[in-house]
Amino acid sequence: MTLGRRVLAAVVCAVAVATIYAAQPVLAQVGGDLGVPDADLGWIVTAGQLGYLVGLALLVPLGDMIDRRRLIASHLVLAAVGTLLAAAAARTWLLLVGLAIAGLFAVVVQTTVAYAAALSTPDERGRTLGMVTSGVVVGILGARVAAGALAAVWGWRSVYAALAVLLIALAYLVMRFLPPDPRADRAAYRQVLTSLGRLFHERLFVSRGLITFFLFASFGTLWSGLALPLRSAPWHLSTARIGLFGIAGLAGALGAARAGRWADAGFVRVVTGGALVLLAASWLAIGQASWSLWPVGAGVLMLDFAVQAVHVSNQHLLTTAYPYRTSSVIGGNMIFYSLGSALGATATTTAFATTGWTGSAVLGAAFAMCALLIWASSGRQTTDPHRPV
Incomplete structure (x- = not known):
């Protein structure tokens, strides 16, 4: 292309x-x-x-x-x-x-x-x-x-x-x-929908889907909740200033475009695991939002780099494993994305209301750890959707 x-x-x-x-x-x-x-x-x-x-x-x-x-x-x-x-x-x-x-x-x-x-x-x-x-x-x-x-x-x-x-x-x-x-x-439309349904019974698709679910739950926890501590004491930042943190996130995500080249070189599993460790670690910095803003900027960059790296690796693996069902497999994987994002967005406001930003940070890190545990337990991923993973 x-x-x-x-x-x-x-x-x-x-x-x-x-x-x-x-x-x-x-x-x-x-x-x-x-x-x-x-x-x-x-x-x-x-x-x-x-x-x-x-x-x-x-x-x-x-x-x-x-x-x-x-x-x-x-x-x-x-x-x-x-x-x-x-x-x-x-x-x-x-x-x-x-x-x-x-x-x-x-x-x-x-x-x-x-x-x-x-x-x-x-x-x-x-x-x-x-x-x-x-x-x-x-x-x-x-x-x-x-x-x-x-x-x-x-x-x-x-x-x-x-x-x-x-x-x-x-x-x-x-x-x-x-x-x-x-x-x-x-294929006919009924065949396509049936094929999509069958994907939810295949270990490779489900394991990568669950990683996507928790990955974007962590992502949603950050971006749906970060404005809450930043507009509160002691910062009282305006909407425009809060938006500047999006630039750090954008820089991190664009930097992860390199993950596609690593996937081409056969390092999909390594990239996924390493990025999920980075995702969990990023919350140590993001959790400082009530005390210092510089660590938050660094954490946002790390988090968006990690999310994009895992996302690219997931889609590379799935489109390689299911070359004749690329639309169905990507659409199905993004259902996990949509549900995970919704969970993160809802849960972060509840956590903030009850335990402050520390609670939201613990929640985001917990989602990241869930994704990492699924990656660790799934074993070596394969491009053959019929072999165990």
Whole structure:
């Protein structure tokens, strides 16, 4: 896969995933404009995440039966419809519908990752996955910064209008520059869903799925809870200053793009184990948020490096093990991601309310240790899905 195509795939992932996370920095503006009570603002974020979860189960498997280039382009256009509906919404329910539609078709991210892997030769697959999945992290973390800046100048509706324009432009570029799907044999939809169900009975898929679950539970614990101690005494940081920690996270995640090359060299298991140890250790620094900010910045960098390294290694292993079911296997793995992220986001606020940031840090470290224990107990991973692991 050429460098230009990798960059295009990474940008598609960044913009698509931003449709889910762009709401987080503008919730206060949305609530004031539409009269949404503070207690109900969480539904604005949840709507997109619920749509995304449904899409993982029902839409991503379509990539194993339909020309993926056309599927990617059509999902980008449909996601744009959702963001336009959100931008024009005059009622809360209409906003929620628009965000749910955008989230539903934001699973184009997983189809794009699977297609990029399929277009790559075995010796460059890890490098490709490293670059493309870096786009996901850029979208998750960069959406907070970009959305906040746009909303400050032109209001929250401009965020979704801009996303719609970008999504439509990317749909054109995908049709213009990505090659048609080379596959000749494609399964029926029922066969694809049945195949997805069978994956949950295979040890390789389940063990890597559980690692993904706890990995992103730890990730969600940080990014859904870090603002709580930073806006409290003794720091009282503004939203803009809290957002600067996202730059450290972005630097760490982009640095982990190198993990794809290590995976190509046959070090998937070593990379996974080492990164999970780093993930657990990062919480020793992040836990200092109530006393010092410099360790927190270093810990955020470490955590996002570790998360991205494990994520790239997981996807490299799974797409190699299941080369004829890349869309289904990536979609299925990301179901674990979605559930883990939701657990982390919910649990960190509860832990903070009861035991402060120390409790949240212990929780994040515990999730990391669970992932490490699963890695240690799974044994040597194999590219043959029918051999024991």
